[in-house]
Amino acid sequence: MQTIDLRGVACPFNFLKAKLAVDGMKSSEHVEFLMDELDPVRRVSKGMVEDGHRVLYLREIAGNYRLIVEKQA
Amino acid sequence: MEAKTRTVDLKNLKAGGFIKEMGRDEFTIRLRVPGGRLPVERLKKIAEVAGTYGAGFVHLTVRQAVELVHVRLDDFDAVVEKLGEAGQEVASCGARVRVPTACGGCEYNPSGLMDTQRSAAEIDRTVFGIATGHGKFKVSFSGCPNDCPKSSTNDLGFIGAMQPELVKESCIGCGLCEKSCSEGAIQSGDDGRPSYDPERCINCGDCVKVCPVAAWQPAKTGYTVYAGGKWGRRPMAGAAIADYLPGTAVVEFTSEVLAWYKDNAVGRGRARLGDLLAELGTGPLLKRLEGRFGEYLSKKPSHPLVVGTRREREAKNANY
Numbered sequence: 001m002q003t004i005d006l007r008g009v010a011c012p013f014n015f016l017k018a019k020l021a022v023d024g025m026k027s028s029e030h031v032e033f034l035m036d037e038l039d040p041v042r043r044v045s046k047g048m049v050e051d052g053h054r055v056l057y058l059r060e061i062a063g064n065y066r067l068i069v070e071k072q073a
Numbered sequence: 074m075e076a077k078t079r080t081v082d083l084k085n086l087k088a089g090g091f092i093k094e095m096g097r098d099e100f101t102i103r104l105r106v107p108g109g110r111l112p113v114e115r116l117k118k119i120a121e122v123a124g125t126y127g128a129g130f131v132h133l134t135v136r137q138a139v140e141l142v143h144v145r146l147d148d149f150d151a152v153v154e155k156l157g158e159a160g161q162e163v164a165s166c167g168a169r170v171r172v173p174t175a176c177g178g179c180e181y182n183p184s185g186l187m188d189t190q191r192s193a194a195e196i197d198r199t200v201f202g203i204a205t206g207h208g209k210f211k212v213s214f215s216g217c218p219n220d221c222p223k224s225s226t227n228d229l230g231f232i233g234a235m236q237p238e239l240v241k242e243s244c245i246g247c248g249l250c251e252k253s254c255s256e257g258a259i260q261s262g263d264d265g266r267p268s269y270d271p272e273r274c275i276n277c278g279d280c281v282k283v284c285p286v287a288a289w290q291p292a293k294t295g296y297t298v299y300a301g302g303k304w305g306r307r308p309m310a311g312a313a314i315a316d317y318l319p320g321t322a323v324v325e326f327t328s329e330v331l332a333w334y335k336d337n338a339v340g341r342g343r344a345r346l347g348d349l350l351a352e353l354g355t356g357p358l359l360k361r362l363e364g365r366f367g368e369y370l371s372k373k374p375s376h377p378l379v380v381g382t383r384r385e386r387e388a389k390n391a392n393y
Contacts, residue, residue, distance in 0.1 A: 010204060011167040012089055016081065019146070026076050039343075047093055 006044065007036040007064070014040040015047045018069075022053060027073040030056065035065040081146060085153040088165035088202030094143065101132070102141040102152060103164040105201070108175035108193030108214070109137035118159035126152050136211070137174045138164050168343065170203045170331065175214035176221045179233070185216030186278050186294055187233030192323045199324050200331060207338035208345040211303075212327060214296075218277045225311040225378075226304045228334075228346045229327055231296040234317060235278035238292035241266055250280040250289060293317045295369070300330060300358065301347030301377040308380035309347040312355050315362075315369045326366055333361045351377045 004021050006014045018033055025031060035041050045055055048069045057068040092101045104119065111119075119139055123131050128143035144152060153163065164172050173196045176182060178189030192214045203210075213222040215232040224230025246265035258273035259280060276297070280289045295317030302311030318326060330346070337357070338344045350358065355374045362370060380386070 010089070010169075012091055012093060013083065013086075015093055016083070016091075016146075020079055020081065023079050024076050043093070050096055051098060 001030045001032055001068075003032045003034065005034045006040060007034055009040070011040060011043060015043045018044045019047065019051065022048065022051070022069065022071050025071045027071055029071050031069050031071070033067040033069070035067065036063060041065045041067065079147065081149050082153070085150065086163055088163070088169055089167050090163040090165050091149070092166060097143075099143045099145055100149075102144050103134070103166060104139045104141065104156070105162045105164040105172050105197070106138055107172050107197035107201075108190045110190055111139070115159045115161045118156060118161055122152055122155050136171065138172060165202045168205050168208055170200045170205065170210045170212070172201060173197055173212040173214060174222050176216050178214070178216040182216055184219055184277070185233060186235050187214070187216050187296060187320055189214035189216045189233065192231065192320055195324050196327060200327060203331065205331070205338070206335055207341065208343045210331060210334070210346070218275050225299045225302040227302050227311065228300070229330055230299040230302055230311055231318070231323065232299070234276035234295060234297045235281060235291045236276060236293040236317070237269065237274070237278065237280050237289045239267060239269060240288050240290055243286050243288035245286055245288070247285065249283050249285065253279050253283040255279070295319050296323065298326070300355070301345070301350035303345050303347050307382055309351060310378040310380065311347065312350055312375045312377045313371055314355055314359060314374050315366065316371055318366070318369045322366065322369070326362070329362055329365065330358065333358050347377050351379055
């Protein structure tokens with residue numbers, strides 16, 4: 001599984017980078033995003049769902065957020 | 074869906090200025106229109122691009138920007154390129170220095186005292202798009218105390234101001250200045266000559282403009298500077314921190330305030346300049362500005378006025 005580090009990546013680039021990464025994947029592939037602020041976490045997770053993908057996992061551990069998304073067909 | 078390779082040139086958009094739209098795979102692109110001045114050639118190009126790549130309409134924001142709505146990600150590069158043909162650039166969003174707003178200023182507005190368009194262009198050229206690391210940073214320029222751009226709702230708001238001075242020998246005692254002064258700062262004395270009360274004066278310059286024999290002269294002209302304003306969910310009116318700042322000092326002054334904000338908001342999340350000033354007072358910021366701008370700093374600086382949320386205001390009213 002590919003990991004994309006979005007820590008320190010300002011809005012709106014965090015979502016855009018996540019979107020471009022998922023666009024480059026095949027259906028049912030997984031990708032992990034790392035983020036360190038709530039605002040990007042909200043934007044990226046919501047944006048992924050709006051683009052039709054599935055959020056499989058989202059947890060905060062000591063200020064770091066880990067999001068796993070499954071690309072849908 | 075098969076994997077596809079998309080190319081979007083992020084360098085084109087380094088200050089942000091595009092916003093993902095709710096519930097759709099489309100974006101709003103905010104355009105850079107400093108001071109609300111939009112040359113006709115750029116306006117035509119924006120219309121063309123909005124017709125080709127947008128929704129067929131544009132949105133005029135409250136801060137003088139034009140926004141293209143419903144733009145597809147795949148069209149970003151083409152939109153940026155087409156706009157670039159007319160010199161139109163994309164604005165900023167998020168925790169960055171935003172495009173400055175301004176009224177028409179003294180260039181043609183009858184009330185204008187300062188060249189706000191020039192100041193806005195200078196600020197746009199020098200500090201636009203800088204990432205603050207904390208919150209957004211808005212700058213506005215008003216030509217006179219009528220303050221149409223609402224200076225005290227900006228992180229830094231500049232208001233053109235004039236201190237009048239009477240040359241008694243030139244005065245013909247017509248009384249026009251007294252009638253024109255909406256603040257009652259000018260009263261005709263027993264000798265038929267006006268007397269001036271600086272405590273009531275709001276520095277609009279109306280007396281200087283109305284005097285038919287130029288007996289009222291500007292003693293000082295410059296910007297009154299308000300710092301720490303913001304509106305939105307937790308409104309706060311900025312504090313007056315400087316008086317009669319010359320137009321030539323605007324860029325340096327703004328850069329210094331921005332530097333202080335960047336240094337002092339560390340560890341405070343998305344705090345705006347006003348959040349810092351409300352907590353620390355204006356003292357620490359003024360201390361930083363003292364060296365270079367001491368002569369312009371307010372003798373009696375005000376504190377940001379925390380307006381607060383609706384619930385907070387209701388709670389206050391309960392005590393009356």
